[in-house]
Every structure is written in structure tokens, then in C-alpha cells.
Amino acid sequence: MAAPDLSVFPDFGLVENLLADVTSETQAASTQTIPFPFCVLFLGRQWGTLVVAAPSPEEAATTMDQIIQRVNAGLVSMGYPPNACSWKSGACQF
DSSP states (O other): OOOOOTTSOOOTHHHHHHHHHHHHHHOOTTOOOEEEEEEEEETTEEEEEEEEEESSHHHHHHHHHHHHHHHHHHHHHTTOOTTOEEEEESOOOO
16 A cells, blocks of 8 residues: 555544544533534644534543544554644634
8 A cells, every 4th residue: 555645634524523423422412512623633734623512621622632543543544654633722723
């Protein structure tokens, strides 16, 4: 398998699909949540914004950590370097 072109962003749908998976695993239906925006980074570049609904900023950050861990595992399986994806709080500024 050829190494992926690191100058091109992978499909952001990978991240969005994991958001749905992780949040459904960690939240009870009756829990009141607040939307928290996060900027997802790919190799330090702004890749896209995710909004995580969580009861607190700490729980939102934990959810983002879980999402990014899974995204990085998926990216590695596609030939990208480990830990290519990260996040910072707040929406991306394009």
C-alpha cells in the first residue's frame, strides 16, 4: 500500500461518524447537555469543527479524547502516522 498524501485531508466523515458512536455510548437519554465546539486538527492544521453535547466541559473533553483516539487508530490503519489527529477547544477559524 502506498503512503497517503499528508498534504491532503482525509474524509472528515470518519470523525463525524465516531462522534455519533461515542456520544451514544456515553450519554443517558435523560441527561441535559450543552453544546461545546471543538476544532479537530490533522497534522496541526484545522480539519473541521465538531460540536459535542455534554453535561459539562470536562465530559465534553473526555468525549473528544475518545473520538480522537479512535480517529487516530483508523488513520493509522489507512497508513497515516500515529497521533496525526488532535483537538483544541472552540470552533475552527478558517
